[in-house]
Amino acid sequence: MNESATTMQEAMSDIGTDPQKAVKALQGFKDTFEQAVAKVDNAEVRAQADKALAATKEMVAAIEAVTKDPTKVAGVSDALTAFQEEMTKIGTVCGG
DSSP states (O other): OHHHHHHHHHHHHHTTTOHHHHHHHHHHHHHHHHHHHHTOOOHHHHHHHHHHHHHHHHHHHHHHHHHHOGGGHHHHHHHHHHHHHHHHHHHHHHHO
């Protein structure tokens, strides 16, 4: 999990200087998270993990879109907020 957090932090800091590198790192995070979600067999955790994965996909798509068209920046804020909320919720479900 720490490696994933580091990947996210590095990707977010690269957005302004190297957007393609940031998008590639975020896509890697999304792919790794998707593989982890596929292995979850607890129904309650899986339901929240699926929501978090959907939010992750939306965030990656929004960031990728804004690197191609800066006028789409408004969508990034909403996507990041949803991502943060869903990841917090999965932490709550997993932590009890």
